[in-house]
Amino acid sequence: MSHSLFGPLTDVQGDAGYEAHPPRMGFFTDTSVCIGCKACEVACKEWNEVPEDGIALSGMSYDNSRTLGADTWRHVAFIEKPLNPTTTDLGLPGMGPPGWQNGDGSPGHGDQGAASGEAGVRWLMSSDVCKHCTHAACLDVCPTGSLFRTEFGTVVVQPDICNGCGYCVPACPYGVIDLREDDGRAFKCTLCYDRLKDGQQPACAQACPTESIQYGEVSELRERARLRVAELHEQGVDVARLYGADPGDGVGGDGAFFLLLDEPEVYGLPPDPVVTTRDLGSIWRSVGAAAATLLAVGIGSFLGSRR
Amino acid sequence: MRERAMVPEPEFESYYGRQIIKTPTWKTPDVPLYLFLGGLAGASALLAEGAAITGRPGLERVTRVAATTGAAAGTVALVHDLGRPERFLKMLRVFKVTSPLSVGSFILAPFSGLSAAALASNLTGRLPRLGRLAGLGAAALGPPLASYTAALIANTAVPAWHDAHRELPLIFVGSGASAAGGVALVATPVAENGPARLMAIAGAGIEITAAELLKRRLGMVAEPYQRGRPGLLMKTARAMTAASVALTVVAGRSRALCALAGASYVTASALTRFGVFEAGLASAKDPKYTVVPQRQRLEQRKAETAAST
Numbered sequence: 001m002s003h004s005l006f007g008p009l010t011d012v013q014g015d016a017g018y019e020a021h022p023p024r025m026g027f028f029t030d031t032s033v034c035i036g037c038k039a040c041e042v043a044c045k046e047w048n049e050v051p052e053d054g055i056a057l058s059g060m061s062y063d064n065s066r067t068l069g070a071d072t073w074r075h076v077a078f079i080e081k082p083l084n085p086t087t088t089d090l091g092l093p094g095m096g097p098p099g100w101q102n103g104d105g106s107p108g109h110g111d112q113g114a115a116s117g118e119a120g121v122r123w124l125m126s127s128d129v130c131k132h133c134t135h136a137a138c139l140d141v142c143p144t145g146s147l148f149r150t151e152f153g154t155v156v157v158q159p160d161i162c163n164g165c166g167y168c169v170p171a172c173p174y175g176v177i178d179l180r181e182d183d184g185r186a187f188k189c190t191l192c193y194d195r196l197k198d199g200q201q202p203a204c205a206q207a208c209p210t211e212s213i214q215y216g217e218v219s220e221l222r223e224r225a226r227l228r229v230a231e232l233h234e235q236g237v238d239v240a241r242l243y244g245a246d247p248g249d250g251v252g253g254d255g256a257f258f259l260l261l262d263e264p265e266v267y268g269l270p271p272d273p274v275v276t277t278r279d280l281g282s283i284w285r286s287v288g289a290a291a292a293t294l295l296a297v298g299i300g301s302f303l304g305s306r307r
Numbered sequence: 308m309r310e311r312a313m314v315p316e317p318e319f320e321s322y323y324g325r326q327i328i329k330t331p332t333w334k335t336p337d338v339p340l341y342l343f344l345g346g347l348a349g350a351s352a353l354l355a356e357g358a359a360i361t362g363r364p365g366l367e368r369v370t371r372v373a374a375t376t377g378a379a380a381g382t383v384a385l386v387h388d389l390g391r392p393e394r395f396l397k398m399l400r401v402f403k404v405t406s407p408l409s410v411g412s413f414i415l416a417p418f419s420g421l422s423a424a425a426l427a428s429n430l431t432g433r434l435p436r437l438g439r440l441a442g443l444g445a446a447a448l449g450p451p452l453a454s455y456t457a458a459l460i461a462n463t464a465v466p467a468w469h470d471a472h473r474e475l476p477l478i479f480v481g482s483g484a485s486a487a488g489g490v491a492l493v494a495t496p497v498a499e500n501g502p503a504r505l506m507a508i509a510g511a512g513i514e515i516t517a518a519e520l521l522k523r524r525l526g527m528v529a530e531p532y533q534r535g536r537p538g539l540l541m542k543t544a545r546a547m548t549a550a551s552v553a554l555t556v557v558a559g560r561s562r563a564l565c566a567l568a569g570a571s572y573v574t575a576s577a578l579t580r581f582g583v584f585e586a587g588l589a590s591a592k593d594p595k596y597t598v599v600p601q602r603q604r605l606e607q608r609k610a611e612t613a614a615s616t
Contacts, residue, residue, distance in 0.1 A: 164390015
C-alpha cells in the first residue's frame with residue numbers, strides 16, 4: 001500500500017511529487033519549558049503581518065487569543081489545575097502575588113510542576129500551532145489546489161488561489177485553519193515558508209526565549225524529543241509525554257509536535273485525531289452504492305407503473 | 308412523562324469547555340439549500356429521461372424544469388457561499404478525488420449544462436435528438452449529483468457527519484428521490500404521475516430506514532440528530548415524510564391530494580437537509596463529540612495492547 005492517504009510515510013515531499021528536495025522541517029514544542037510569554041504570538045504576527053485577532057479579555061485565564069484561527073497562527077494556552085502533589089518542581093517561575101506561599105508554608109511556585117500544597121494551582125502553558133500533518137486533511141479536501149505541500153514538507157495556503165470555499169475548516173481534525181471574516185479566504189501558519197527558503201528559522205522559534213519552540217529537521221527533532229521525555233521521566237516527571245511524534249498515528253505523525261505534561265484534551269488538542277481521508281475509500285463506496293440505489297429506484301419507478 | 312437519560316453524561320476534560328475542531332463556515336441557508344437542490348435536480352433528471360422513454364410528455368416537461376432550475380439555483384447558492392465568489396471558476400482548476408467538492412464541481416457543471424440543453428430542446432422542439440442525448444447525459448449524472456453531497460460533508464472531521472459516512476449517502480438519495488417525486492406530484496397530471504409516486508414512496512422508505520440505521524450505529528455521536536433544533540428538524544421531517552407516503556397511497560386520482568402529498572415530500576426533504584446540516588454544526592461546537600469517542604478509542608487500544616502482551 002502506498003500510504004498516500006493514511007499510515008506512516010517516510011518521504012512526504014516525494015509522495016507529493018518532489019524529486020529532489022530538502023529534508024522535512026518542523027517544530028518540536030517542549031511545553032515543559034514554556035513560560036507563557038507569548039513572544040511567539042507577537043513575532044508571528046509581526047513577521048507574517050497577521051491582522052489583529054480581537055482586543056478583548058477572555059476572562060477565562062491569561063489566554064486572550066483563545067484558539068488558533070485565521071488571525072492567530074501561534075496560540076499560547078494557559079491551563080490552571082489544582083496542584084498535583086506527585087509532580088516535581090521544575091524550578092520555573094509561577095503565578096501568585098509576591099510572597100505567596102503554598103498551603104504547607106513552603107515558598108510558592110504555583111508553576112507547572114511545583115510540589116506539595118493543596119491551596120495552589122498548577123500552571124500548564126503551551127504554544128499551539130498548525131501541525132503540518134503528514135496526511136493533511138485541509139490539503140486533501142482543498143478543491144482549488146490552493147493548499148499545497150512545500151519542498152520542506154510543510155502545508156501552505158496560496159492566497160491568490162483560495163476562493164474561500166471553507167472546506168479546509170471542518171476538515172482539520174485540530175481546528176487550526178479558518179476563514180478570515182473580512183477577507184473571505186483561509187489562512188493559517190505557513191511555518192514561515194518565506195524565511196525557510198532563505199535558510200532562516202521561523203519567527204516564533206527565533207523569538208522563543210526558553211527554546212520551548214525548537215525548529216529543525218523533523219527526524220532530528222523526534223530524536224531530541226525522545227531524549228527529553230526520557231530525561232524528564234528520570235527526574236520523576238512521569239506525566240511528560242509526546243503528542244504528534246508517532247508516524248503510526250491517525251495523521252501519519254505531525255511535522256509540528258509537542259511534549260505535553262497532561263492529556264491532550266486539557267490543552268484543547270484532540271486525544272486521537274484521524275485524517276478524514278483514511279475513510280475516503282469507504283466514503284466513495286457508500287456514495288457509489290447510494291447512486292446505484294437511486295438509479296434502481298428510478299428504473300423501478302417506471303417499470304412498476306406501466307400503463 | 309419526562310424523558311430520562313438512560314446513559315449518564317460522559318465525563319471528559321477540555322480546555323475551558325472550548326470546542327476543538329472549528330465549526331464549519333458554510334452558511335445557512337446556502338449550503339443546506341444546495342444539499343436539497345442537488346438531490347432534487349439529480350433525481351428529477353432520472354424521472355425526466357424515464358418519462359421521455361415511456362412517453363409521458365407532461366411528466367417530462369415538469370421534471371426537466373425541476374432538474375434545470377434545481378441545478379441552477381444550487382449553483383447560485385454554492386457560489387454565494389464562497390468567501391470569494393468572483394473566484395468560483397478556481398473550482399475547475401484541478402481535479403482531486405480526495406476532495407468531494409472538486410469531484411462535485413465536475414458533476415454539477417456538466418449536469419447544469421446538459422439538463423438546461425435538454426430543457427431548451429424540450430421547450431422549443433428544436434434539435435430533438437441532441438436534446439434527448441443531453442437529457443440522457445443529465446440522467447447519468449443525476450445519481451452522482453444526488454449522492455456526492457453526502458461525501459462532501461462526511462469527508463470532514465465533524466463527528467456527526469464523518470462517522471455517518473455509510474448512511475448519509477442513502478439518506479441523501481432517499482431525500483432527493485422523494486423531493487423529485489414530490490415536485491412531479493405537485494405539477495403533473497394524475498394520468499402521468501405513476502412513476503413519481505413510486506419514486507417518492509421508495510425515496511421516503513430509504514431515507515427513514517437509513518436515518519434509523521445511523522442512529523443505532525453511531526450511538527452518542529448521533530445525539531445532535533436527536534436533540535435541540537436539528538433534532539426537531541429531523542423529527543418533523545420524518546413525521547412529514549411518513550405522512551406524505553400515507554397521503555400518496557390514499558390520494559388515488561385526486562389531483563388536489565396528490566399535490567398536497569407532493570408539497571409535503573418536498574418540505575420534508577428540505578427539512579432533512581437542514582437537520583443534517585445543523586446536526587453537524589452542533590457536533591462541531593461541543594468538545595464532547597470530539598474528545599469522548601477518541602478517548603474511548605485510545606482506552607480500547609491500550610486494553611488490546613495490554614491483553615496481547
